[in-house]
Amino acid sequence: MADSPESAPPEPCTCSALRRATRAVTTVYDAALRPVGLRVTQFAILRLLERLGPTPVTRLAAEAALERTTMGRNLEPLERRGLVRIAAGQADARERVAVLTEAGRDAVATAMPYWRDAQTRINARVEPGSVAALAQALTSAAS
Amino acid sequence: MADSPESAPPEPCTCSALRRATRAVTTVYDAALRPVGLRVTQFAILRLLERLGPTPVTRLAAEAALERTTMGRNLEPLERRGLVRIAAGQADARERVAVLTEAGRDAVATAMPYWRDAQTRINARVEPGSVAALAQALTSAAS
DNA sequence: CCGGGAAACGTGCATATACACGCTTCGTGA
């Protein structure tokens, strides 16, 4: 008898809300990048590689806060398309070093304006800083 | 000669930051729900079904802001485990109505405290309202 | 120099997500 059948709405799940927002945003970016044939995930990896230079998979994953095996898998379509090359480690034979190819560099350059477009549109809807803060506060939440 | 080689860091991608945060948060929730054998995605669907009652797939997808076929696919593991039952539409033979079973209702009840734990921990790191606002502002961003 | 723990990876498996197509069923206007 505490509350009537249809009293208060259930507390929304923070995670689900976040996932929902991410889906929507991802759709916008993916649609924008469509003409280039890249997804935002792939674009991000290429940009990361451009910034870091040749990088072993494990470190690349750490930089992106991605599970190691996920990064490995995400590199596959990029390698198939010749945007990334995977080389064996020089000093360490265990390492597999991801290298941005010329085609990959070109792809980033070509995609940039399309990304910019989506970025501008989304940033108009939210404080870019708030998302950054959110990511900052949550990225290492796996306590 | 505008800027030196390693001058300003590139503007961070809002989408990638958001995806990153979502991955981290999802990991926390999934880990918390692990003992129950549910993922946060599945938990969310079950809760949604509990709130809406028997609902056709398309409407369920709309409620969750999920792609229709994605919702259909996401229901499969739940149906296999007997937490959800898919019935043919009564009035409309085209419809496939998702129904929460008793086992499904029990699963939600069992999972609740585990979810609560993750929810509390995450909400301690961010303003729950800010995420809600973010979701609100972005969910229908596919202009 | 060698034996064993640790580091860097790959694979198998299961989900999550979305787009492009194609099929079936509904409802409605002519």
Place this chain on the structure above:
DNA sequence: TCACGAAGCGTGTATATGCACGTTTCCCGG
């Protein structure tokens, strides 16, 4: 009533994500 556009779905295909396990290679202490 009947052809036809629309609504509700499923399937095929491709990526994204992460966990559990197993393998190879390093490196270091004895």
